[in-house]
Amino acid sequence: MDRKSPTVRRRRLGAELRNRRERAGYSLEYVAEQLECSQSKISRIETGHTSVNVRDVRDLLTIYGAGEAEIQELIELAREARQKAWWHPFSQVLSSAYVGLEAEAVRVRTYEQQLVPGLLQTEAYARATMGILPGRSEEEISSRVRVRMQRQSLLDQEDSFHLWVVLDEAAVSRPVGGDEVMSDQLRHLVVAANRPNVTLQLLPFEIGSHAGMDGTFAILDFREPGDRSVVFAENATGGLFIDKRDELERYKNLFEHIHTAALGPEQSAERIQQLVEEPLWRSRQRGFAST
Structure with a gap:
């Protein structure tokens, strides 16, 4: 799988353009006037929320006083940011830019409360989760499952990608x-836990309340120093991307607390293996049947 992500390059280009504007001492209002466009357009370019054409990149860098070599370097980045990625044919069923960021991440640290994370799902489990929401056609479900399975090729790149999952016991206790x-x-999950680039920890019921009770999230880290880490906080409408430094630190500290409270990787694999042999939902069913 090609790990060059247009999403990451668009975000990197936006950060480079913002840095050059700030070094030049220009406001968004001034740049928008020079380019004869809205301030919101410049802002969306700088935050990576929209693609930018080659002409706009050249015009912006000319305003900032950049040299020709620098202009050509960022124009090439702009061209890469506009290329279509492998998931483009499925864009109608993808609800966020998460896949684009994940594709070039070198590490993902995630806490999940209710479901096994997508990178560790079986095809049948993924299909079951896709069919939960009403109104989805079989074609849409199949497309979503196909994307999810293709994303998992990241795990085969053991030297360049690491997945660290803290999984609430609730996620492995519901059939x-x-x-x-x-x-x-x-x-x-037991097999995946043996991969050299997967760290899997279980957060057991017996610890009671814990730092991650507000919701699930993922922290994505990238290889290039200029590509700042980003947090994806999932919610019912898709999710929220967070990359402000203070908020990033807050989530990193939160993950530290959660994984410290969880069982270690070996204990976690043993607990999951126990659930394979004696699933919690079966024992609950027997308990209800005997009352």
Whole structure:
């Protein structure tokens, strides 16, 4: 899988343009006047929320007093940012830019409360989660599952990608898709936990309240120094991307607290293996049947 992500390059280009504007001492209002466009357009370019054409890049850098070599370097980055990625044919069923950021991340640290994260899902489990929401056609579900399975090729790149998951025990205690699907998913987690580039920890019920009870999130780190880490905080409408320094630090500290409270990787794999052999939902069913 090509790990060059147009999403990351668009974000990198925006940061470079913002840095040059700030070094030149120009306001958004001034630059917008020079380019005869709205301030919101400049802002969206700088935050990576919209692509920018070659002409605008050249015009912006000319305003900032950049040399020709620098202009050509960022024009090339702009061209890369406008290329279509492997997931482009599925853009109608993707709800966020997360896949684009994940594609070039070197590390993802994630805390999940209710579901196994996408990179560790079996195809049957993924299909079961996709079918939960009403109104999705079989074609849409199949497309979403296809994207999710293709994303998992990241795990094959052991030297350049690391996944660190802290999984609430609730996520492995509910039979998503039924008994057989969930049992296969648990076995898949045990196998995945043995990968050299996967760290899997379980946050057990017995610890009670903990720092991650407000919701799930993922922290994505990148290789290039100029590509600042980003947090994706998931919610019902998709999610929120956070990259302000103080908020990033808050989430990094939060993850530190969560993974410290969780079982270690070996203990976690043992606990999940126990659930394969004696699923919690089966023991609960027997308990209800005997009352």
